[in-house]
Amino acid sequence: MDSTAAREQALDAAEELFYGRGIQTVGMDDIRGASGVSLKRLYQLFPAKEQLVEAYLxxxxxxxxxxxxxxxxxxxxxxxxxxxxxxxxxxxxxxxxxxxxxxxxxxxxxxxxxxxxxxxxxxxxxxxxxxxxxxxxxxxxxxxxxxxxxxxxxxxxxxxxxxxxxxxxxxxxxxxxxxxxxxx
Structure with missing residues (x-):
C-alpha cells in the first residue's frame, strides 16, 4: 500500500473513531485496527498521535x-x-x-x-x-x-x-x- 492510500485509510479511521468516541479514548492501536495500516506504518505517517489529530481536523x-x-x-x-x-x-x-x-x-x-x-x-x-x-x-x-x-x-x-x-x-x-x- 502506498503512502497516500495508507494515510487516507488512517485518516478515515481516525475521523470515525475520534469524532465518534473522543480523541483521548482512542489509541493508535485502535486506529491501526480500524484502518488496517500497521502500527509501524502509522507511526511513519504520523510520528505522534497529536499529528494524526491535527491532520484529521x-x-x-x-x-x-x-x-x-x-x-x-x-x-x-x-x-x-x-x-x-x-x-x-x-x-x-x-x-x-x-x-x-x-x-x-x-x-x-x-x-x-x-x-x-x-x-x-x-x-x-x-x-x-x-x-x-x-x-x-x-x-x-x-x-x-x-x-x-x-x-x-x-x-x-x-x-x-x-x-x-x-x-x-x-x-x-x-x-x-x-x-x-x-x-x-
Whole structure:
C-alpha cells in the first residue's frame, strides 16, 4: 500500500473513531485496527498521535467548509445565502452520526495541552467567521452582523451537540432572520 492510500485509510479511521468516541479514548492501536495500516506504518505517517489529530481536523475542515459552501451556493439571493447557513446547520445536526462540532470537541479535550490542536481549531473557526463575513458583505448588510451570526451559529453547534436535536438550528435561524431584517 502506498503512502497516500495508507494515510487516507488512517485518516478515515481516525475521523470515525475520534469524532465518534473522543480523541483521548482512542489509541493508535485502535486506529491501526480500524484502518488496517500497521502500527509501524502509522507511526511513519504520523510520528505522534497529536499529528494524526491535527491532520484529521485539517482534512475535516476542508470537507466541512466545502459541504457548507455547496449548500449555500445553491441559493440565489445573497440574503438567502446568509440564512442558508442555518438551514445547513439543521441538516448537519440531523445526521445520524452527528456528535457536535469536531473542533469544539477537540478543543475541549486537548486545547489546553496541544498547541497543534488549538491552532487547527482557531484556523477552522476563523475561516468560518470569514466565510460569514463574505456572505454578509455580498448581501450588502452591515459588517457587524457577521460576528453576531457567527455567535448564533457557534451557540447552535454547542447546544445541538449536547441536546442531539435540530432545534438549536431552527432557533438560531429564526434569530438570524430577525437580525437580517432589522439590519436591512
Amino acid at each position: 485539517e482534512r475535516r475542515d476542508i470537507r466541512w467548509r466545502q459541504r457548507l459552501a455547496e449548500y449555500v451556493d445553491r441559493q440565489g439571493e445573497p440574503e438567502q445565502r446568509v440564512l442558508a447557513v442555518f438551514d445547513w446547520l439543521g441538516r448537519w445536526f440531523a445526521e445520524p452520526d452527528f456528535r457536535g462540532c469536531a473542533w469544539i470537541n477537540s478543543y475541549g479535550e486537548l486545547g489546553a495541552t496541544s498547541p497543534r490542536v488549538s491552532a487547527q481549531v482557531r484556523s477552522h473557526k476563523s475561516a468560518f467567521r470569514e466565510y460569514l463575513r463574505g456572505l454578509v458583505a455580498e448581501a450588502g448588510l452591515p459588517s457587524p452582523l457577521a460576528d453576531q451570526l457567527y455567535l448564533l451559529a457557534e451557540g447552535a453547534m454547542v447546544t445541538a451537540g449536547i441536546t442531539r436535536t435540530t432545534e438549536p438550528a431552527e432557533q438560531a435561524a429564526e434569530a438570524a432572520r430577525a437580525l437580517v431584517e432589522a439590519r436591512r
